[in-house]
Amino acid sequence: MKLKKLALGSALVLGAALTSVSSVAADKVRLATEGAWAPFNFIDSAGKPQGFDVDVAWALCAKMKADCEVVTQDWDGLIPGLKVRKFDAIIASMSITEERLKVVDFTNKYYSGGLRFLGLKGEAFNVADLKGKVIGAQRATLGAQYLEDNFADLATLKFYDNQDNVYLDLVAGRLDVVLSDELPTFDWLKTSGNGDKFEFKGDAFLKEDNIAIAVRKGDKLKDKLNKALDEILADGTYQKINAKYFPFSIY
Amino acid sequence: MDFSVVVEYFPKLMQGTWVSLQLIALSVVLGGIFALPIALARISKNPLVSGLPFAYIFFFRGTPLLVQIFLVYYGASQFEVVRESFLWPILREPFWCAIIAFTLNTSAYTAEIFRGAIQAIPVGEVEACKVVGMTKVQMYRRILLPRAFGIVLPAYGNEIILMLKGSALASTITILDLTGMARTIIARTYTPIEIFLAAGVIYLAISMVVIAIFKQVEKRQNRYLGPNPVKLPDDV
Numbered sequence: 001m002k003l004k005k006l007a008l009g010s011a012l013v014l015g016a017a018l019t020s021v022s023s024v025a026a027d028k029v030r031l032a033t034e035g036a037w038a039p040f041n042f043i044d045s046a047g048k049p050q051g052f053d054v055d056v057a058w059a060l061c062a063k064m065k066a067d068c069e070v071v072t073q074d075w076d077g078l079i080p081g082l083k084v085r086k087f088d089a090i091i092a093s094m095s096i097t098e099e100r101l102k103v104v105d106f107t108n109k110y111y112s113g114g115l116r117f118l119g120l121k122g123e124a125f126n127v128a129d130l131k132g133k134v135i136g137a138q139r140a141t142l143g144a145q146y147l148e149d150n151f152a153d154l155a156t157l158k159f160y161d162n163q164d165n166v167y168l169d170l171v172a173g174r175l176d177v178v179l180s181d182e183l184p185t186f187d188w189l190k191t192s193g194n195g196d197k198f199e200f201k202g203d204a205f206l207k208e209d210n211i212a213i214a215v216r217k218g219d220k221l222k223d224k225l226n227k228a229l230d231e232i233l234a235d236g237t238y239q240k241i242n243a244k245y246f247p248f249s250i251y
Numbered sequence: 252m253d254f255s256v257v258v259e260y261f262p263k264l265m266q267g268t269w270v271s272l273q274l275i276a277l278s279v280v281l282g283g284i285f286a287l288p289i290a291l292a293r294i295s296k297n298p299l300v301s302g303l304p305f306a307y308i309f310f311f312r313g314t315p316l317l318v319q320i321f322l323v324y325y326g327a328s329q330f331e332v333v334r335e336s337f338l339w340p341i342l343r344e345p346f347w348c349a350i351i352a353f354t355l356n357t358s359a360y361t362a363e364i365f366r367g368a369i370q371a372i373p374v375g376e377v378e379a380c381k382v383v384g385m386t387k388v389q390m391y392r393r394i395l396l397p398r399a400f401g402i403v404l405p406a407y408g409n410e411i412i413l414m415l416k417g418s419a420l421a422s423t424i425t426i427l428d429l430t431g432m433a434r435t436i437i438a439r440t441y442t443p444i445e446i447f448l449a450a451g452v453i454y455l456a457i458s459m460v461v462i463a464i465f466k467q468v469e470k471r472q473n474r475y476l477g478p479n480p481v482k483l484p485d486d487v
Contacts, residue, residue: 076434080443103441136425140438148439158345158425159435165325169425172328174343 028067029221030087031057031213035072036162039187039245040093043072055241056110056232057091063228075162076140079103082214088221090214093181095142106212107225110238111250113211114204115143116182118170118189125177125201130155136166136175142209143179170198177201181209183250253442257449260436264446267432268453274346274418274428278353279411285358290365291391304362311359316417319356324348324424349421357414364410368403369395401472408465412458419454429453 033041033053041051049070061068073081078090082104095113096106119125131154137143139159147157158175160166163184169175171194178185182204189195215222232238233251242250257264293304311319327333327342341347372395380390422431433450437443 076438079441099439099441139435144438159438160425161423168325169328172325172343173334174328174345 028069029061029064029089030069030071031061031089031091032071032073032078032081032087033057033090033092034075034078034162036075036164037093037184038191040184041072041091052111052241052245053091053093055244056238059232059237059241060225060228063231064224066224075138079214082216085216088215088219089225093184093211094214096210096212097142097145100214103217104214105217105219105222106214107222108229109210109212109251110229111183111211111242112207113181113183113209113250114207115146115179115209116185116204117201118178118180118185118198119176119201121197121199127202130177132156133176134158134174135177135179136160136169137179138163138166141181142206143181146206147179167192167194183246187245252445254445256436256440256442256445260440260446261449263432263436264429264449264453267427267429267450268457270346270426270432271415271418271421271428271430272457274349274353274421274426275411275415277350278357278418279414281350281354282357282361282414285354286361286365289358289362290369293362293366294369308359308363311356312363316352316356317420317423320349320352320420320424323352345421345424345426348424349418349426353414353418353421356417357410360410360413361407364403364406365399367406368399371402372398401469404465404469404472408461408469411461411465415454415458415461 033049033051035041035043035049037051037053039051041049041053044050049072054070057068057070071087073087075092078092078094079100081087082090090104091110093111093113094100094106096109100106117125117127130151134156135147135151136158137147137160139161144157144159147155151157158169160169163180166175166178166180167188170178182200185200189198189200213225215225238251239249289304289307292300293308295301323342324345327348333339333342376394376398377390380394385393418428419430421428422434425431427435429450433446437446440446
């Protein structure tokens with residue numbers, strides 16, 4: 001008797017869980033971010049994704065009047081996850097590149113960045129002197145690709161799963177130089193307490209690096225997102241979010 | 252699916268395979284060397300002798316290998332003392348950090364396997380040694396260790412295969428082993444299925460070789476048991 005009740009109870013719970021999952025999956029827009037790229041996307045102390053990307057995501061959802069969910073996924077699993085429909089869009093400070101355009105579609109840009117070297121304060125720096133140095137970057141980023149294309153035979157390249165580990169190894173002294181996106185590194189120098197030991201080296205380059213939201217090829221969500229993006233740029237919502245993180249325009 | 256990427260990047264995958272093989276071979280050999288004294292100390296009836304190996308095995312079997320790798324690689328390097336010590340030239344290299352973590356981990360498991368094997372030797376054989384007047388050292392050298400070696404083989408082969416798969420975690424500390432190389436290739440080509448399938452096949456091939464070697468060694472070591480060493484209940 002007891003066993004029967006138990007079986008019935010668990011069947012009910014299971015049924016409820018299944019129906020709730022399917023009803024959610026039907027109309028919810030799931031946006032994925034990485035959660036390790038402060039200040040654009042990071043996990044706050046309560047375990048929730050926060051940052052510029054996430055704020056933009058919620059602003060776009062408000063304009064689209066869509067029911068949204070922001071999920072996190074490790075960087076190199078983002079595009080594979082989008083392809084297999086684990087989520088519907090990637091808003092994770094992803095640059096538009098030719099290689100990525102082969103597998104996903106991008107909306108219009110929502111900000112633009114550039115690459116910049118980072119190294120020990122006070123040390124002389126010249127791109128020509130990078131020969132034989134140990135250079136670090138996050139795997140599967142523009143920076144990593146730039147290093148592979150230009151320094152593969154000249155320097156020792158080390159690629160990490162996320163940017164936090166790149167910084168850890170720079171501070172530990174395993175890396176001579178880091179190549180990363182200028183804006184998040186600007187934030188790291190300001191907030192991590194390491195700004196007195198490290199500084200930008202040289203000028204930012206590849207400034208035409210456009211950051212956009214990735215969606216599956218041919219997905220109509222792209223047009224909706226573009227329209228919402230135009231709206232938040234026009235009505236000042238975007239500028240407010242920008243000012244929260246950077247004292248200058250990053251569009 | 253487009254398997255031309257596998258052909259194009261095959262030399263890179265082979266480079267990664269070579270790194271993986273080095274990692275596994277070195278840590279298995281070092282781990283095996285450390286495991287024997289740990290196992291012997293663990294068997295001791297004196298709690299002062301068996302206490303430390305017990306704690307060591309408890310820690311390394313009870314925590315994930317990934318955590319151990321991170322502790323050695325990212326953890327140790329956070330301390331100024333470590334960065335200025337004579338050990339830093341070794342600890343700054345991810346390869347040696349992985350070897351240290353893998354060796355510590357596999358020696359704990361292997362020690363447990365050795366201990367089990369030694370204790371599985373029938374009491375009668377130990378008594379026979381004592382009757383003919385062997386000293387403890389003679390007993391271990393002539394009878395117990397060779398016997399344990401035969402018993403240990405299946406479980407030990409298993410541990411090496413587990414180590415082979417565990418070695419994929421080296422990719423998390425920038426080592427371009429087979430998994431790390433595969434992930435770096437995928438970062439460029441966005442073909443995870445093709446490249447990971449290829450990497451999986453290479454791992455399978457390596458474990459096939461390990462299995463075959465152990466089968467031969469086992470046959471040789473236990474040849475005194477005859478062609479059918481294990482009697483199943485139906486045979487009786």
